[in-house]
Amino acid sequence: MRKIVLAAVLLAAFPAAAPVAAQDSAGGVVRVEKPVTGEQVYGQVCQACHMADAKGATGAGTIPALANNPRLAGAAYPIMVVTGGKGAMPGFSGMLSNAQMAEAITYVRTHFGNNYAKPVTEADVAKLAKPPPAASH
Amino acid sequence: MDSGARTPTRRQLLSAIAKVGGTAALYQAMTSLGHAAETQFHGPPNLQGARPGASVIVLGAGLAGMLAAYELTKAGYKVKILEFQNRAGGRNWSLRGGDTYTELGGAAQKVGFAPGNYLNPGPWRIPHHHRTLLHYCKQFGVALEPFIQFNHSGWIHSSQAFGGKPVRFNTAAADFEGNIAELLAKSINAKALDDAVTKEDRERLLEALKGWGMLDNDYKYSASLKAAAHRGFERPGGGGVNGAPIPSKDLSSLHDVLDPQVWTSMAFFMGYEMQTTMFQPVGGMDMIGKAFARQVSDLITYGAKVSKIAQDDKGVTVSFTDVATGKASEAKADWCVCTIPLGILGQLDLQVTDQMMAAIKAVPYSGQVKIGLEMKRRFWEEDDFIYGGHSFTDQEIGLISYPNNNMFKDGPAVLLGAFARDLGAYRLSGMTPEQRIEAALAQGSVIHPGSYRKEFVTGASVAWSRVPWSLGCCARWNEETRKEHYQTLVAMDRRIVLAGEHASYVGCWMEGALLSSIDAITRLHKRALEA
Numbered sequence: 001m002r003k004i005v006l007a008a009v010l011l012a013a014f015p016a017a018a019p020v021a022a023q024d025s026a027g028g029v030v031r032v033e034k035p036v037t038g039e040q041v042y043g044q045v046c047q048a049c050h051m052a053d054a055k056g057a058t059g060a061g062t063i064p065a066l067a068n069n070p071r072l073a074g075a076a077y078p079i080m081v082v083t084g085g086k087g088a089m090p091g092f093s094g095m096l097s098n099a100q101m102a103e104a105i106t107y108v109r110t111h112f113g114n115n116y117a118k119p120v121t122e123a124d125v126a127k128l129a130k131p132p133p134a135a136s137h
Numbered sequence: 138m139d140s141g142a143r144t145p146t147r148r149q150l151l152s153a154i155a156k157v158g159g160t161a162a163l164y165q166a167m168t169s170l171g172h173a174a175e176t177q178f179h180g181p182p183n184l185q186g187a188r189p190g191a192s193v194i195v196l197g198a199g200l201a202g203m204l205a206a207y208e209l210t211k212a213g214y215k216v217k218i219l220e221f222q223n224r225a226g227g228r229n230w231s232l233r234g235g236d237t238y239t240e241l242g243g244a245a246q247k248v249g250f251a252p253g254n255y256l257n258p259g260p261w262r263i264p265h266h267h268r269t270l271l272h273y274c275k276q277f278g279v280a281l282e283p284f285i286q287f288n289h290s291g292w293i294h295s296s297q298a299f300g301g302k303p304v305r306f307n308t309a310a311a312d313f314e315g316n317i318a319e320l321l322a323k324s325i326n327a328k329a330l331d332d333a334v335t336k337e338d339r340e341r342l343l344e345a346l347k348g349w350g351m352l353d354n355d356y357k358y359s360a361s362l363k364a365a366a367h368r369g370f371e372r373p374g375g376g377g378v379n380g381a382p383i384p385s386k387d388l389s390s391l392h393d394v395l396d397p398q399v400w401t402s403m404a405f406f407m408g409y410e411m412q413t414t415m416f417q418p419v420g421g422m423d424m425i426g427k428a429f430a431r432q433v434s435d436l437i438t439y440g441a442k443v444s445k446i447a448q449d450d451k452g453v454t455v456s457f458t459d460v461a462t463g464k465a466s467e468a469k470a471d472w473c474v475c476t477i478p479l480g481i482l483g484q485l486d487l488q489v490t491d492q493m494m495a496a497i498k499a500v501p502y503s504g505q506v507k508i509g510l511e512m513k514r515r516f517w518e519e520d521d522f523i524y525g526g527h528s529f530t531d532q533e534i535g536l537i538s539y540p541n542n543n544m545f546k547d548g549p550a551v552l553l554g555a556f557a558r559d560l561g562a563y564r565l566s567g568m569t570p571e572q573r574i575e576a577a578l579a580q581g582s583v584i585h586p587g588s589y590r591k592e593f594v595t596g597a598s599v600a601w602s603r604v605p606w607s608l609g610c611c612a613r614w615n616e617e618t619r620k621e622h623y624q625t626l627v628a629m630d631r632r633i634v635l636a637g638e639h640a641s642y643v644g645c646w647m648e649g650a651l652l653s654s655i656d657a658i659t660r661l662h663k664r665a666l667e668a
Contacts, residue, residue, distance in 0.1 A: 023503065023611055023613075023644060023645035024260070024261075024262070024410070024611075024645050024646060025505070025535075025556070025558050026527075026529065026535030026536040026556040026557070026558060027401065027402055027405030027406075027411070027527070027529055027535075027536065028293070028398050028401050028402045028405065028529035028530070028531060028535065028536070029295075029397050029398050029401050029531050030531060030532075030533065030535060030557075030558065030559055030560060030561045031296055031297070031531040031532075032532075032533055032560045032561055032564060043567060044560070044563060044564045044567060045560070045563045045564075045567070046567075047566075047567035048504060048562070048563040048564075048566035048567045048600065048602045048603070049241075049504070049566070049602045049603065049608075051241075051242045052242075052567070057241035057242050057243070057603070057605075058241075059221075059241055059604075059605025059606055059608070060221045060442060060443075060477075060481045060605060060606045060607075060608075061480060061481035061484045061608050062484060063241060063608065085501045086498075087479075087480050087483045087484065087498050087501070088478075088479065088480025088481075088483075088501055088502040088608045088609045089480075089501055090501035090502070090503075090613060091501070095559065095560065
């Protein structure tokens with residue numbers, strides 16, 4: 001069953017409330033259909049950088065490949081990276097739910113040449129996730 | 138009026154303070170006189186007297202790097218710039234017909250815009266209080282024109298209000314204010330605010346609500362010429378027989394105007410960085426990058442991919458390869474100004490303190506998406522009477538923004554078909570360029586149903602998370618990372634200092650890059666003279 005939940009995701013930078021210079025942004029609010037399955041989360045979020053084939057890419061710097069990646073063997077590492085971020089990659093705690101992140105990690109660990117069958121659960125993510133940071137600026 | 142021969146004018150007073158105490162004292166004095174609190178720019182750094190033969194290597198030919206090179210050269214340093222791309226300007230960038238852009242992942246776009254049309258993938262508007270940028274634009278001969286930031290005729294679209302139909306900004310804003318004013322008046326007249334507001338102020342507040350809030354004599358927000366004068370008419374005033382205006386009667390419900398899309402769109406224009414007047418360069422944003430590059434063109438080595446930055450007591454050594462040939466080289470200098478975006482810098486072999494490395498790696502980047510759509514004609518002007526400015530939508534594209542130049546002209550024009558952020562941006566970034574255009578057309582058609590697809594000619598998109606030389610659009614600090622890492626990041630690490638929007642509190646703006654650069658080279662120069 002593919003349950004699509006239409007969720008109001010309010011991610012506007014409210015300039016009036018921002019303590020310092022707000023980033024240049026469109027204004028208003030953004031509402032997108034909430035991705036639910038691991039495949040949906042990967043396609044609508046992770047793929048923006050890691051690419052549809054999960055092979056990443058290299059320019060002046062590198063977006064690491066998730067395909068055939070032995071660092072995904074343990075669940076803790078991807079959970080830490082997805083929730084807390086790493087380098088240019090933002091942490092997704094607060095933007096995605098623990099369930100969404102668990103689904104995405106499970107999906108990547110069982111696709112793209114990775115074969116780590118044990119699912120990552122929402123509880124696994126909750127255990128390792130830091131609380132989301134206060135408003136960015 | 139006699140100003141009195143012995144009483145100094147404000148200007149004379151400030152000038153005297155500046156002479157005695159320098160610009161910092163001047164700034165303090167001006168602030169206490171109620172001036173100048175809008176910027177930290179106090180004029181160009183005016184560095185002088187570099188030690189003979191002293192040298193600086195600048196990494197990155199964006200605005201921060203080029204300004205550093207320009208000012209340090211004037212101060213007497215020997216300066217070289219290494220740039221990864223074959224173009225100067227960095228995120229200050231415009232795409233025009235004939236340009237090819239290849240993003241990470243390999244998707245290449247050949248831009249097909251007509252001559253004169255462009256997309257500014259990065260910065261696109263300049264606040265009037267960004268004094269540093271405006272100063273150098275003037276100095277380097279960049280012509281600026283108004284950027285139509287606030288257009289009352291733009292559309293506001295929410296998927297969850299007004300039946301999903303776009304409404305004009307002036308209509309939505311008037312109905313928000315009118316509904317709120319009516320509620321407040323009701324509270325006052327029900328004596329709910331008697332404890333909080335004096336009798337005199339209650340009267341004054343009711344007057345304000347009738348005027349500002351367009352209420353009638355019964356303190357109702359109702360269909361009236363008063364309301365229509367803000368929100369628009371069913372039949373506007375004209376001449377002759379049918380000259381009398383007819384007020385619009387389709388007032389929005391409180392429920393509709395409380396949709397956050399309404400008040401966030403209104404509040405957007407209240408933000409300090411978003412207040413009018415705003416500017417853009419005539420001919421495309423990259424006119425600024427090009428003007429900076431003209432000042433330092435003979436200093437730049439293009440196609441240089443930096444892999445290592447080493448330093449010791451004597452100087453800095455930068456290892457880089459030529460992107461085209463793969464040839465490895467080294468460049469040496471006494472000092473280094475590094476403007477490489479943090480997401481890339483954190484992947485390099487750096488001889489800096491552990492704390493600096495931790496700071497570099499602590500700051501994630503945002504991944505906005507911009508999409509330019511060329512249309513055969515200016516239907517937004519011809520059909521909707523929208524001249525520049527924005528329409529807001531809660532769809533992934535975020536907005537449609539209309540060109541601020543060449544108004545009333547025939548022929549194709551490029552509008553901004555998306556300025557997506559957060560989850561909207563991730564979704565669009567993950568698409569192929571063709572899919573992005575299709576998404577932008579589908580979503581834009583909600584705002585301009587009759588014409589959007591019909592008039593479309595060609596499009597181009599930039600997803601910043603896939604930009605090969607930045608791996609993102611802007612550094613995103615939060616209170617925690619500012620506290621833990623910001624001072625480390627901006628401090629000199631022996632012979633290396635970082636500069637760029639990421640090393641400022643005006644992040645994501647060109648102004649932040651320039652202010653950071655001036656601060657960095659001022660401290661570098663001081664250190665170099667002390668060394």
